[in-house]
Amino acid sequence: MxxxxxxxxxxxxxxxxxxxxxxxxxxxxxxxxxxKGGMKTLVGIMPSLIGLILAVTMLRSSGALDILSWLxxxxxxxxxxxxxxxxxxxxxxxSGSGALSMYESMLNKYGVDNNIERVASIxxxxxxxxxxxxxxxxxxxxxxxxxxxxxxxLSADLTSFIMSSWIVRLMF
Amino acid sequence: MNYIWAGMIVLAFFSxxxxxxxxxxSDSVMVGGTDAINLCLRLLGIMCLWGGLMKIxxxxxxxxALCKLLKPFLKIIFPKMDLDSKEAQAISMNITANxxxxxxxxxxxxxxxMKRMDAQNPQKGVATNDMVKLVVLNSxxxxxIPTTVAMLRQQHGAKVPMDIMTASWISSAASLLVGMTxxxxxxxRGR
Numbered sequence: 544m545x546x547x548x549x550x551x552x553x554x555x556x557x558x559x560x561x562x563x564x565x566x567x568x569x570x571x572x573x574x575x576x577x578x579k580g581g582m583k584t585l586v587g588i589m590p591s592l593i594g595l596i597l598a599v600t601m602l603r604s605s606g607a608l609d610i611l612s613w614l615x616x617x618x619x620x621x622x623x624x625x626x627x628x629x630x631x632x633x634x635x636x637x638s639g640s641g642a643l644s645m646y647e648s649m650l651n652k653y654g655v656d657n658n659i660e661r662v663a664s665i666x667x668x669x670x671x672x673x674x675x676x677x678x679x680x681x682x683x684x685x686x687x688x689x690x691x692x693x694x695x696x697l698s699a700d701l702t703s704f705i706m707s708s709w710i711v712r713l714m715f
Numbered sequence: 716m717n718y719i720w721a722g723m724i725v726l727a728f729f730s731x732x733x734x735x736x737x738x739x740x741s742d743s744v745m746v747g748g749t750d751a752i753n754l755c756l757r758l759l760g761i762m763c764l765w766g767g768l769m770k771i772x773x774x775x776x777x778x779x780a781l782c783k784l785l786k787p788f789l790k791i792i793f794p795k796m797d798l799d800s801k802e803a804q805a806i807s808m809n810i811t812a813n814x815x816x817x818x819x820x821x822x823x824x825x826x827x828x829m830k831r832m833d834a835q836n837p838q839k840g841v842a843t844n845d846m847v848k849l850v851v852l853n854s855x856x857x858x859x860i861p862t863t864v865a866m867l868r869q870q871h872g873a874k875v876p877m878d879i880m881t882a883s884w885i886s887s888a889a890s891l892l893v894g895m896t897x898x899x900x901x902x903x904r905g906r
Contacts, residue, residue: 551815551862559772566775573774574767581766584826585759592758596751597744598720601727604743606734610726636854637723647867655873661882664868668861668883669890671818673854676825677716680850681842683826684833688841689716691901695847696854699894703855706886714882 584683591682595674599638608633618701624708627653628662632704636697639672658711665707670700758822765823769808782807792852792895793845802831806849816858825853844902851898855891858883 563570602608612629619629631649635642646667653659673696681689731740772778782789785807786798796803805828812821832846833839861883868876 559768562777563771563775568774570771573771577767577770578763581762585762593751597747598723600743600747602723604739605727605731606736607726607730610730650871655871664864664879665882668864669887671854671856676853680829684829686842690842692847692850695851695894695897698897699855699890702893703886703890706889710882
């Protein structure tokens with residue numbers, strides 16, 4: 544598996560470059576041109592990104608996650624998400640790197656091939672850092688009024704948490 | 716986003732009071748700035764790399780081919796979009812990177828798509844329905860192979876590290892379905 548994973552990225556870059564050469568594109572010039580655009584975009588996003596990171600680090604160190612998990616507990620009781628996984632479910636829309644390190648420590652604590660670990664793995668495999676995406680995407684185009692993005696994205700996240708625990712109970 | 720951001724900070728402050736974590740909170744603010752710059756630097760590399768590769772893929776006609784391949788799917792999600800347009804091409808690249816599990820590559824493509832959609836936005840500063848859809852699509856993250864998770868499970872001795880794959884697909888698909896339904900329902904209220 545690890546082998547397949549290692550192939551994806553290099554193969555994608557390889558095919559883009561070779562296909563470009565094949566079509567007679569001046570690949571290096573083109574690359575530099577596009578990279579310049581990427582640089583400009585990043586400079587535009589940086590302020591909102593720094594703002595988000597400030598809020599996320601503050602949330603994580605203050606212990607607010609415990610409170611949020613506690614607030615979530617009625618929902619998790621109702622839907623059958625294991626209690627142990629709730630903090631991960633709360634953290635994953637907010638911080639990708641935070642969720643990954645929490646997931647790793649869960650693997651160490653609970654081991655693999657049990658239901659707690661499976662639910663956690665499916666959550667990690669099927670959700671993305673929602674607030675990071677919102678900040679980056681809208682930051683790049685200077686959109687301040689995000690309208691129904693946050694409620695829609697969060698309900699998608701909630702669905703993936705609930706589904707993951709249901710599927711594990713059905714399939715394993 | 717305005718209230719959420721402020722809410723996050725207010726919540727952090729009060730939880731620090733409730734749990735006596737004020738020192739930790741204070742330390743984290745000092746470190747947070749450095750963390751942010753580290754992330755920006757990493758992102759700078761990613762944005763430049765994929766920005767460059769995207770340009771090559773575009774000029775060679777590769778994105779066009781991808782776009783044709785994904786047309787049936789795009790038609791369902793973005794019924795009003797011109798599928799030969801530049802934004803549809805960037806969205807195709809974004810979806811492909813997501814499916815391959817290359818989250819780092821998906822972000823620059825998605826941002827490029829946002830910029831192209833914004834070029835035709837009649838009301839600058841206000842998200843269009845298609846923009847909302849793209850963001851929700853990315854937060855649901857459809858991927859074929861959950862590589863990172865499978866790798867970690869293997870390291871921890873799982874018998875069949877990929878046995879969660881089907882379950883991940885179902886879960887992603889359900890969250891995409893609910894997300895899109897919410898976009899559709901809430902989007903009807905107009906701007």
